[in-house]
Amino acid sequence: MDHQELALVLGNAIEQQDFDSALEQVKGMRPVDIADILAEISPALAWRLLDKIPDRAGIFSYLDIDVQMELAREYPRGNLARLIGEMPSDERADLYKQLDQEQKDALLPALAQAERENIRKLASYSEGTAGALMTSDYATLDGNMNVHEALAALRREAPDAETIYHAYVIDAQRKLVGVVSLRALILAAPGTLMHSLMISNPIHSQVNDDQEDVAKTIARYDLIALPIVDENGAIVGIVTHDDAMDVMSEEATDDFHKSGGVSTMIGNMKDVSIRVLYKKRVFWLVLLVFGNLFSGAGIAHFEDVIAANIVLVFFLPLLVDSGGNAGSQSATLMVRALATGEVVMRDWFSLLGREALVALCLGGTMAVAISLVGYWRGDTTVAIILAMSMMCVVLIGCVIGMSLPFILNKMGFDPASASAPLITSVCDASGVVIYLFIASQFLSLT
Amino acid sequence: MDHQELALVLGNAIEQQDFDSALEQVKGMRPVDIADILAEISPALAWRLLDKIPDRAGIFSYLDIDVQMELAREYPRGNLARLIGEMPSDERADLYKQLDQEQKDALLPALAQAERENIRKLASYSEGTAGALMTSDYATLDGNMNVHEALAALRREAPDAETIYHAYVIDAQRKLVGVVSLRALILAAPGTLMHSLMISNPIHSQVNDDQEDVAKTIARYDLIALPIVDENGAIVGIVTHDDAMDVMSEEATDDFHKSGGVSTMIGNMKDVSIRVLYKKRVFWLVLLVFGNLFSGAGIAHFEDVIAANIVLVFFLPLLVDSGGNAGSQSATLMVRALATGEVVMRDWFSLLGREALVALCLGGTMAVAISLVGYWRGDTTVAIILAMSMMCVVLIGCVIGMSLPFILNKMGFDPASASAPLITSVCDASGVVIYLFIASQFLSLT
Structure with a gap:
């Protein structure tokens, strides 16, 4: 069966509340495809299926933020906190920003201390900057580790890291001093030290850099991930190639709309309301009447x-x-x-x-x-x-x-x-x- | 020194024909940055520097195709064949397509048999398809290998593969049966077989699929690389995330130009000639006069x-x-x-x-x-x-x-x-x- 057929079968199984056969289907499907189907069904049914899937946080992260919000309202708070704890750090910070104060206050105490601080920190960067785009789930190594120790460290970090294909060598102040690729690691002799294996002075961006510049840097240097540093040169996150691709597509849409005399458009053209469309378009039209x-x-x-x-x-x-x-x-x-x-x-x-x-x-x-x-x-x-x-x-x-x-x-x-x-x-x-x-x-x- | 300063120093050193100090600078620089500087200087000087750099094929690949052609004309044929042999397969097929018949005939005999066939094959796909975009430098594994054997195989394949972060499991007919990530490999027990470790039925595209669809698939599934198969389901290449990003940017430019009433534009706005600009624009303008x-x-x-x-x-x-x-x-x-x-x-x-x-x-x-x-x-x-x-x-x-x-x-x-x-x-x-x-x-x- 190809993916479209799978999607059809899954949709039917869920509609008929046959969750055993739905789960069977899900096994062959990618998270983003499952998310697409969940977005079409009622929140209650969606949760009944999600609760049975081990990687529910990964699937949930692929949903549009509006759908996430809708689902979040229908879910017991304790479960929601657990789910949010499992989400990639950049996605959950984006969701957190959309919650109202009451929801935030209810959610935070249910999270572990480290997660709480991580969310607050990531949510504090302004939209459109490297900080708002980055994830804090990256892998770090010590310059004095040898290859054997580094591989062991990466195995430990792998479950939480968005990528382990690039690992960042930091000093005691978390200052970014180098980057080691997993490719270099598995090719090197076991005793080689990270200090000699790493590429020093790696390409990086500042936390306040424009997201468009971040995406351009990733495209220019064909990077899998770009490390982001704070004003002291300490690593605070990474932006991955897939997020850079999304930014490029967004920015192209934005420029395209502007050049057609439409103010920045947010969201999917199919779902956007008449009011929003009117608001985004009327300004130029009336201005041009007078022009x-x-x-x-x-x-x-x-x-x-x-x-x-x-x-x-x-x-x-x-x-x-x-x-x-x-x-x-x-x-x-x-x-x-x-x-x-x-x-x-x-x-x-x-x-x-x-x-x-x-x-x-x-x-x-x-x-x-x-x-x-x-x-x-x-x-x-x-x-x-x-x-x-x-x-x-x-x-x-x-x-x-x-x-x-x-x-x-x-x-x-x-x-x-x-x-x-x-x-x-x-x-x-x-x-x-x-x-x-x-x-x-x-x-x-x- | 940051990269811009490095570029300045290098540019000066080359101009003064001080190649020792130029080489010293190059060590800290990325191939794409070196390529940018080479594009600005005379072909003769560029070759004198390139010949001293071990990764000259990588740097050469980053040059615009026009600059590659210009440099190719100034280089002894034997050296050029060696350089082309070292280039990534997708880049060299693109260059080959631009050569005239006489250049092709002179070049092919200087290449090894396998390279010759590879170039001919890759150059045969029509522009804008997955085939024209893909590289044949991918890593494959056998389903009966265990983790230990697979890692050894990847170490052997690494020097020639564009990525080893995804390796493709194939059967005796080279049919694509699964994908194994290096992440899964280093986390698995050494005795695990590829058949049980791999993800079966991996996302893939056909060799004749539109390059825009290929890029969209890579973006949708957040892939590092997408395997490309022929009509028999045999793997023939991969498209990597960085090439997908270039395609998305190109297609966005193309749509942007068309929507502004300019026919498809090829090349950099700064370098394009008056004649090309005239040709790309006059059609719509005159048509609209009559409209x-x-x-x-x-x-x-x-x-x-x-x-x-x-x-x-x-x-x-x-x-x-x-x-x-x-x-x-x-x-x-x-x-x-x-x-x-x-x-x-x-x-x-x-x-x-x-x-x-x-x-x-x-x-x-x-x-x-x-x-x-x-x-x-x-x-x-x-x-x-x-x-x-x-x-x-x-x-x-x-x-x-x-x-x-x-x-x-x-x-x-x-x-x-x-x-x-x-x-x-x-x-x-x-x-x-x-x-x-x-x-x-x-x-x-x-």
């Missing part, structure tokens, strides 16, 4: 020219859109290049020159296309007006689209806020003015 | 109404943009939700209902905003026309924006092609018609 009044003002200024030459209106949306389209292309390229680190602030000037050349080529091509249409709908004058306007509009659109992400970055905003709607509105207003200005010059001559 | 003619046609149809009421032009860009903005927000949310797998095709109908409700709320808010401006610039009739148009334009924009990614997906295109420029143009044309139609109805009454 667009500048286009209107531009038009008002040239009302006489338009009234005398209604044919100009025919090309208005087209010209104005072209600038916005070219500009949002430029912005798209720059936003993503800044996000992946391909491009940095100091590249702005050299990129601007190239962008201007590309814009001239693009504008030239589009000018040819539109002047043909202009000649057909109007006359040579209209064709010339359109060609000239198109060149200017595309050039200015590209320069705006390329520069805005840099300017926003410089001002401390996320460059992804240079969204398509924003670029479009800014380019539209300049497009209207350029087009009608050029038109008024030519038409007053004739 | 926008529909807006123009709408305007032409209502020319009399406009001529009699020039005030309508004032609000034209605003109304038309609002539909496009709301629509591109919807498209943005859907494109990313489809990409991450949050939303699937069958969700379309239920999401449409919710989207319509959100659109009514958004449209209502914007209608209030614009009718105030309309009343100020015009009169009550204008205010009513604007409010009604805004509601319709936003509603239709959102429905188009939400549906287009699904329709494209259904038709076999990438949903990310529902780019902001495309949505904007489609919504613009409908916006023009809706606005001027409503206006003409009201104004003919008064």
Whole structure:
């Protein structure tokens, strides 16, 4: 049976409250697949199954935080404390942060002293930092251990450590001095000391570093885990490759949404409420309504020219859109290049020159296309007006689209806020003015 | 010294051709950091340094493929063959694919028989599949080995395997029957057989599966490596977590670019040529010029109404943009939700209902905003026309924006092609018609 079939059989068994056969199914399944099924059934049924599975904490950790909260409300407090005690330290700190004060106060006394402190500590780091992402379940070694002793230590630490493939060598002050891979350990002679086997000065991040930088570091150095140190250089946690992958996906979604003019979205698109969707979207839309009044003002200024030459209106949306389209292309390229680190602030000037050349080529091509249409709908004058306007509009659109992400970055905003709607509105207003200005010059001559 | 300082010192040493001190610096540096510096200096200097470093193949593998090609041209063929022999199998197959026929013919005879076949085989999979992504440097075990024998086997395989943290248990036909983690191995009693220690029926992908699905599987199951099997279930390679991370980042960039109306971009934004940038962008822009003619046609149809009421032009860009903005927000949310797998095709109908409700709320808010401006610039009739148009334009924009990614997906295109420029143009044309139609109805009454 493949995993989808397993899931179906399990779902049916649970629905029919046939827990013996459900348990039989669970044996062949991965925790994340079991969690997906539990999220679909009632909390009471979910608990009846979970209570029978040895790795319930692992499965519970894979549930969305909302589902965890829902389940937590339906579970006797003593059992819940035991479950939370067994969860990976990073996942349980995330759950703890979501509990209200009353739940926290009820939960903490039921936990062991060490767990209590661990939760409080991990929950204290601000969202989006390495501290909030890391787990404290890592393996450490002493520099004076030999390979034989180190392997024995790792065997002891294995049940609680998220990974033992990298172990961190620390001194008496828990200062991070090196990293030893399990690969190196099993290849080395039994008597080799960790001090000589370890890689000194290992790649690490600070506890307050941005989670995006942490993920980039893990990707750059192909790490399984990245050690996180405090201001004294003492190791306080590790971020594992799978968490880094989740962060990269989240940050990409975040940038994608921002560039489409949606504020940061939290949660799954399928489950998000109408109220949240409205709230995340209305800001930009209303702002842009007022931003667009500048286009209107531009038009008002040239009302006489338009009234005398209604044919100009025919090309208005087209010209104005072209600038916005070219500009949002430029912005798209720059936003993503800044996000992946391909491009940095100091590249702005050299990129601007190239962008201007590309814009001239693009504008030239589009000018040819539109002047043909202009000649057909109007006359040579209209064709010339359109060609000239198109060149200017595309050039200015590209320069705006390329520069805005840099300017926003410089001002401390996320460059992804240079969204398509924003670029479009800014380019539209300049497009209207350029087009009608050029038109008024030519038409007053004739 | 931190890594940036190291990089500076190394760069200087190479420039001054002081290779002894350069080598001293290299000792403390990671391969990817060394590769970054080599990419900046002349091929001749790069080779003089590389030739002195034992892990030159590892460093060379971190270079961009363009830089690898440039270096390959400057290197004696025999040395190059030796270097390529030492490279990880996935990286060298990628390089091989880029060589021209003459280079390939010169290179192959210099390689050992096994390497030659390996390169040919790996290079034969189409781009974007698991086969093109995987490495053949994985570790295998026999089910009848005990722990002691398995550890000895892994020690032998370690120098050539990309990871030994997961080893794959195969039968006589190389069929994948299980996976054993090194963690389980070092925790188990020495006499335990692999058959009882392994996890049977491990998560795996097919050699022709899409690389995006491979990356998603690795992320979902938090894997260090995913085994890839052929049509007979025999293992042919593994994809490691770091390659999965690169794929996710690439695919996110790709979607991001498409949604901004740029065709798939290859390579680094800083290095890409004007010609490539022009080619990747001109298609959409010119297409949209002609698409926008529909807006123009709408305007032409209502020319009399406009001529009699020039005030309508004032609000034209605003109304038309609002539909496009709301629509591109919807498209943005859907494109990313489809990409991450949050939303699937069958969700379309239920999401449409919710989207319509959100659109009514958004449209209502914007209608209030614009009718105030309309009343100020015009009169009550204008205010009513604007409010009604805004509601319709936003509603239709959102429905188009939400549906287009699904329709494209259904038709076999990438949903990310529902780019902001495309949505904007489609919504613009409908916006023009809706606005001027409503206006003409009201104004003919008064």
